[in-house]
Amino acid sequence: MALSPSPQYPYPPWDFTEKERLDSLPYVTNKLTQLSLPSFAYNTIVKRWPVIITNLIDTVHQAIDTESNGDADKISEAKAVISRLAKLKYDMSHDRPLERIPNDGGLNSEVYNARLDELDEAGKSTWMKIPWLFGECYLYRLFDSIFRATRHWSTFDPFFKQKEDTFRESGAAVHQLAKIMDDLDGRRDELSPGTEGWEDKLAIVFAEMVQMCLWGNATDLSMLPSMDPADVALLQAVGEDKAHLILRNDAGALWTHVRGLKDARLDFVLDNAGFELFTDFVFADFLVTYTPYASRAVFHPKPIPWFVSDVTPRDFSSIFVALEDPTFFTTLEKSSMQPDSLSKMVARWQAYVKQGVFKLSPESTHAFWVAPGGYWEIAPGRDGEEVGKLLDGSGLVIFKGDLNYRKLTGDIKWPNDTPWETAIGPVAGRFPLVSLRTCKADVVVGLGPGVAEKLDADPKEKGWRAGGK
Incomplete structure (x- = not known):
């Protein structure tokens, strides 16, 4: 990897001296609320x-x-x-x-x-x-x-055993999602271009798939396959109940972009192994198999054990071994099992891997994902130049999780109302991207005026910046 000087950010980075935040956050207006918030x-x-x-x-x-x-x-x-x-x-x-x-x-x-x-x-x-x-x-x-x-x-x-043991607890959700995808497959004709209401139905499924990838929760998706108006209404009501937890929501713009794609390549910059990787496969499978918008997906792992739970190439391969093993999920009750649906879905994924429809990113790009810098380095002449060239060909780059959000924004002390496009620097506009992140670190941008201050002042929301809620 070429070595370039550190980017010049407009604010200092988050560091470990933040026990005294008043000295380091002069732009925080509601300073009294910061006294008890290391x-x-x-x-x-x-x-x-x-x-x-x-x-x-x-x-x-x-x-x-x-x-x-x-x-x-x-x-x-x-x-x-x-x-x-x-x-x-x-x-x-x-x-x-x-x-x-x-x-x-x-x-x-x-x-x-x-x-x-x-x-x-x-x-x-x-x-x-x-x-x-x-x-x-x-x-x-x-x-x-x-x-x-x-x-x-x-x-x-x-960390491999810890990742695997955590995934073992997800058997019910895995089998539930497999059944949902199988039911969706049985209604594929309703989602075909030209069929009455096909794109409206895809929009509903897409929105819930995004929620699944954000929260790691498959429960709400169980209402999708019937496409019954009553179930869709209930699904939307559930989504509204969660809406107040989403501080920045560009889902509408995301769908507008996706529905304009045709046989595009998707790029998943991965976060956690186990169930989250499984949901990434489900999302990619939905877009590749049931929509005209995408035809292949590239998955970007970490080449070494990273941040305890991040996906490595070994995790990418081992998930198929786990899903094919009927004894893997230790807490799965027999009544929750959908072995035929799971086998059918996993077989499709394995075929996609063999065909190159699903594939890992080139090894030549792996070093960048475990470099110390942020994604402002994805620029000509900088350390992430090769990654940038690869992502330039993507229809959509999906950055998963908190670390990728921190790297996109440089993990610096941006004012919370800093526009997203400003915070991601030279990456903005270079290729279409979305960041799916629940707050697990202090950096937060793109909020409306007063939103962060209101949350800071609310005793019920103490720790909102890092609680993952």
């Missing part, structure tokens, strides 16, 4: 990351028992990994300088080290002073480096 960034460095490292240590301890097979070298290496993780946790809690990423054959070491040099010159290269986004990306690249330094554990994904 940022999620601060809570991340003092609470969340230490827990993640502790859990990682526990995972390696367990792996010694389950995966070492008594191999002395493997056990010794695992113990060395544990020691390094323990030291990392100590260094973090004592605000020590970040160590450089070794030239270990992994991705982006020179990019991370160049950014560390910049931060060191600015006096911000210790754990409590680094920008939050850089620090979090660096942390997972350092995890990768720690495992990469071993012979036996270099490709070990310490």
Whole structure:
């Protein structure tokens, strides 16, 4: 990856000094409400990351028992990994300088080290002073480096079991969605172009698919297949009940754009593995199989274990193995099973993968998704130039989740009413995109006047910026 200077953002980044937000947010008008609201960034460095490292240590301890097979070298290496993780946790809690990423054959070491040099010159290269986004990306690249330094554990994904165990709890929703898609398939003629009301029906399904991908909830979709007016009315009422939770909603503009496409390519910049990846497949399947708007989908994973739950190429492949295993979903009651519907849908997806209708992004672009910078780098002459060239050919780029939102906006202290197009910088207008995100970090843009201040002042909404609601 080419190394370009950090973008010049108009505001400073979110960092871990935000316990005293009054000094750092001079444009917040309702300052009194900020006194008891330390940022999620601060809570991340003092609470969340230490827990993640502790859990990682526990995972390696367990792996010694389950995966070492008594191999002395493997056990010794695992113990060395544990020691390094323990030291990392100590260094973090004592605000020590970040160590450089070794030239270990992994991705982006020179990019991370160049950014560390910049931060060191600015006096911000210790754990409590680094920008939050850089620090979090660096942390997972350092995890990768720690495992990469071993012979036996270099490709070990310490989060894989956690991702898989979480997905095991989603059996009822998975089978429900499979049945919904099967029922939809049985009514395909009603969705065919030229059939009376076909596009109105597609609009309804599309809107609910977007909600599914946003909230990770399949319940409301159960009303879709009948297309009965009463069920549609109930579905719309349910949507209205949730409307107050959506602070920025461009669903109308999104549908207008999508219905103007013809056999387009979709790009999913992925977030979480497991059930969320499953819903991404469902959404892509709907658009490719049942609409004239799209004919293929490209999925962009993270090439290394990332932010605990992010999709890796292994997760992309293993979901098919899980879905084909009738014993995988441990909490699934027999009455909820729809094995025929699930098998039919998964077979279609596997055929799409073989045909290239569904495919992973080129490996040459993977490094960018685990680089420390934001997506302002998707510009000519910058680190994300190759990714930008790939996305230029997309009919719609769907950025999933909070991290992608943070990277799109640079994770800086934008005023909350900053226009979305301003906050995403050079990406705006380059290719059509949508960001599906529930708030799990402090950066929020595109809100109407006074919306953020009203939420900050409401005791019932304390933590709204990071609660995912």
